[in-house]
Amino acid sequence: MDWLIHDYREDDLAAVVHLIDTTAELGQESVFSIAECIGALTTRQPTVVAVSGGVPIGAALACVTGERAWVMRVAIAPAWRGRGLASALLKELERRLVAARVRRIAYVLPEEELLGEGLHNAGYTRRPAAAYFEKTEPASGSVTGPLEELGGRLLPGDLWAKVAGMETEKDLIERRIVLPLAEPERAARHGVRPPRAITLFGPPGTGKTTFARAIASRLGWPFVELLPSRLADEGNLAAALRTAFARLAELERVLVFIDEVEEIAPVRDGRPGRHGVTNELLKLIPGFREGEERLLVCATNSVRSLDPAFLRPGRFDYLVPIGTPDAAARTAIWTRFTAQHDDVDVAALVAPATC
Numbered sequence: 001m002d003w004l005i006h007d008y009r010e011d012d013l014a015a016v017v018h019l020i021d022t023t024a025e026l027g028q029e030s031v032f033s034i035a036e037c038i039g040a041l042t043t044r045q046p047t048v049v050a051v052s053g054g055v056p057i058g059a060a061l062a063c064v065t066g067e068r069a070w071v072m073r074v075a076i077a078p079a080w081r082g083r084g085l086a087s088a089l090l091k092e093l094e095r096r097l098v099a100a101r102v103r104r105i106a107y108v109l110p111e112e113e114l115l116g117e118g119l120h121n122a123g124y125t126r127r128p129a130a131a132y133f134e135k136t137e138p139a140s141g142s143v144t145g146p147l148e149e150l151g152g153r154l155l156p157g158d159l160w161a162k163v164a165g166m167e168t169e170k171d172l173i174e175r176r177i178v179l180p181l182a183e184p185e186r187a188a189r190h191g192v193r194p195p196r197a198i199t200l201f202g203p204p205g206t207g208k209t210t211f212a213r214a215i216a217s218r219l220g221w222p223f224v225e226l227l228p229s230r231l232a233d234e235g236n237l238a239a240a241l242r243t244a245f246a247r248l249a250e251l252e253r254v255l256v257f258i259d260e261v262e263e264i265a266p267v268r269d270g271r272p273g274r275h276g277v278t279n280e281l282l283k284l285i286p287g288f289r290e291g292e293e294r295l296l297v298c299a300t301n302s303v304r305s306l307d308p309a310f311l312r313p314g315r316f317d318y319l320v321p322i323g324t325p326d327a328a329a330r331t332a333i334w335t336r337f338t339a340q341h342d343d344v345d346v347a348a349l350v351a352p353a354t355c
């Protein structure tokens with residue numbers, strides 16, 4: 001035999017991670033991400049490492065849940081493929097699993113990477129009826145650091161799908177805003193610059209806040225709402241805005257929402273106090289625009305009450321009208337508000353008024 005197989009030791013970490021990382025590109029993929037593999041290594045899940053001439057050439061790792069174990073990855077250095085090393089590693093791994101009272105060992109592999117006859121020879125049976133399904137949920141729950149201090153959070157992943165009707169707005173926002181931000185490289189290939197700031201305008205209750213939240217949900221970015229009333233509580237609104245934007249700059253990615261932005265940036269009519277706040281926001285926007293993976297969404301019922309300088313080209317990429325809710329949106333809204341009452345004729349409420 002040209003190799004020695006030993007139990008994973010802490011000083012193998014870098015080499016094993018390197019093996020997993022480099023071989024993933026060669027098709028030795030797995031349904032377990034590299035982060036999950038590192039998690040298993042650091043929590044000392046069963047792992048074996050093959051070494052030749054003092055150099056790690058392969059590794060096999062598993063995670064155990066009760067009587068079942070999942071083979072997470074068998075990674076073989078390219079020069080050592082096709083020489084029986086995968087089978088040897090798997091056999092050693094199995095010995096450790098059986099010693100840990102495992103009764104069933106599962107190995108989920110991409111269709112094209114079935115290790116030839118190796119798995120059959122090693123006693124594994126393919127479950128023909130099994131298909132692997134996976135759903136990615138954005139992380140939720142507690143967040144820490146600047147995001148928590150700003151009152152921000154990750155929203156559920158389905159808010160975009162829950163926006164009913166409004167196909168024109170949805171289509172526009174998807175093509176101009178969501179896709180360029182979600183796929184910046186593709187956008188660059190087509191000469192599209194991802195937006196950094198947009199303003200949604202429309203009458204009250206037409207779904208501006210709903211859309212802002214849905215965009216954050218769709219992108220999987222944290223949502224931070226800057227509430228003028230909350231910022232004003234800190235005394236000096238302009239200074240509070242400056243501090244909030246400084247904290248926002250610390251976040252890797254974020255959607256910042258300012259509702260009723262005309263309260264912060266009203267037409268500068270010479271009244272004391274308001275001037276400074278409008279100026280401050282105008283100064284902060286260019287800095288915010290320099291970051292990638294960030295989007296400022298402002299909403300207003302009244303574009304006319306906004307300071308004209310606020311809407312000058314260069315500050316906002318798009319002014320998006322959010323029209324009155326269409327029939328599908330009205331149905332969703334009425335259905336939500338009448339959920340407790342089954343005697344309500346939602347269709348009659350949704351139908352356009354005839355008088």
Ligand SMILES: Nc1ncnc2c1ncn2[C@@H]1O[C@H](COP(=O)(O)OP(=O)(O)OP(=O)(O)O)[C@@H](O)[C@H]1O
Nearest residue numbers: 163164166203204205206207208209210329332333
């Ligand atoms: N297209 C839609 N699909 C489902 N629900 C919707 C839709 N549009 C609006 N709603 C619901 O209607 C209510 C009002 O919407 P929202 O708060 O987003 O409006 P808004 O334009 O932000 O209002 P305001 O100007 O008063 O801030 C919310 O409960 C929202 O969930």
Ligand SMILES: [Mg+2]
Nearest residue numbers: 208209259299
């Ligand atoms: Mg709103």
